[in-house]
Amino acid sequence: MKMLLQEVILKRPLLGDGAMGTQLMFAGLEQGNCGEAWNLTHPERVLAIQRRYVEAGSDCLITNTFGGSRIMLNRHSEANHVVEVNKAGVEIARQAFNDKDGYVLGDIGPFGGLLQPFGEFTEAQVRNAFEEQATALVDAGADAIIIETQTSLEELLIGIEAAHAAGSKCIIGSMAYDVTLDGSTFRTMMGIEPERAAEFMEEHGAHIVALNCGTGMEMDRARDAVERYKRTTSLPVMVQPNAGKPQLINMKVVYDETPEQMVKGLIPLLKTGANIVGSCCGSTPEHIRAFRTTMDEFLASEESQWRFA
Ligand SMILES: [Zn+2]
Numbered sequence: 001m002k003m004l005l006q007e008v009i010l011k012r013p014l015l016g017d018g019a020m021g022t023q024l025m026f027a028g029l030e031q032g033n034c035g036e037a038w039n040l041t042h043p044e045r046v047l048a049i050q051r052r053y054v055e056a057g058s059d060c061l062i063t064n065t066f067g068g069s070r071i072m073l074n075r076h077s078e079a080n081h082v083v084e085v086n087k088a089g090v091e092i093a094r095q096a097f098n099d100k101d102g103y104v105l106g107d108i109g110p111f112g113g114l115l116q117p118f119g120e121f122t123e124a125q126v127r128n129a130f131e132e133q134a135t136a137l138v139d140a141g142a143d144a145i146i147i148e149t150q151t152s153l154e155e156l157l158i159g160i161e162a163a164h165a166a167g168s169k170c171i172i173g174s175m176a177y178d179v180t181l182d183g184s185t186f187r188t189m190m191g192i193e194p195e196r197a198a199e200f201m202e203e204h205g206a207h208i209v210a211l212n213c214g215t216g217m218e219m220d221r222a223r224d225a226v227e228r229y230k231r232t233t234s235l236p237v238m239v240q241p242n243a244g245k246p247q248l249i250n251m252k253v254v255y256d257e258t259p260e261q262m263v264k265g266l267i268p269l270l271k272t273g274a275n276i277v278g279s280c281c282g283s284t285p286e287h288i289r290a291f292r293t294t295m296d297e298f299l300a301s302e303e304s305q306w307r308f309a
Pocket residue numbers: 212213214242280281
């Protein structure tokens with residue numbers, strides 16, 4: 001039987017994938033359109049992106065279902081396709097691995113609003129939406145559920161509980177941190193610090209503590225975050241920084257770190273004990289390929305704490 005993701009990463013770190021959103025734009029998705037619907041309307045384009053990540057060396061693929069909850073899909077009048085969109089997302093990722101033994105992480109992104117009393121959504125609405133999505137992902141065979149780009153513990157908790165209710169054997173909670181204006185530290189938009197997030201996730205039965213995206217959270221800051229997680233929890237840690245900062249060039253959003261620049265931060269990140277390393281917005285299969293080469297060299301080297309594991 002296949003080992004659980006949270007167990008296999010204790011033996012050696014795994015490589016995640018790179019961005020989906022920016023890759024969908026390159027493949028012709030227009031800003032503001034529903035990328036998740038492409039799982040049904042253009043599955044071959046989603047598959048082509050994920051195949052490139054597998055060819056570049058990804059061990060884990062995140063499904064193209066970031067905005068695949070009923071609340072998010074409803075904004076694109078796609079709420080009648082929740083189950084199909086999520087099921088197809090898992091199937092496409094599995095197909096991208098072909099006969100390689102990779103891990104498919106079913107993606108749940110934020111519902112994109114605020115909970116009452118600050119916003120219009122009730123907890124029950126969000127809970128129902130996340131449970132429906134998590135169930136569709138688990139039933140389709142996802143190896144894990146990743147609740148990502150989270151900024152509030154309330155929404156994170158609903159996601160974790162939904163993944164439990166869906167019977168997911170591996171649950172990853174991933175926070176998006178922003179560097180503070182004075183540059184001294186980082187926290188989420190809702191003021192959550194990594195120590196609090198790690199304690200909270202452990203308390204509520206998540207299996208992997210993660211961070212992704214955020215503002216100013218490039219490789220060196222991501223390493224700080226991994227260190228702070230590792231000091232707080234014994235759970236494995238996943239990390240997916242953006243490929244630098246977004247720049248608007250000819251009305252297109254381009255991220256400014258090349259694979260060569262980004263990969264410089266990889267060994268320090270692995271030395272902190274990061275268990276899954278991937279990357280978020282703006283990264284490409286070329287970034288992941290550079291990660292693969294450097295990671296393999298490091299894992300085989302005498303510096304690596306994993307060498308004799
Ligand atoms: Zn991102």
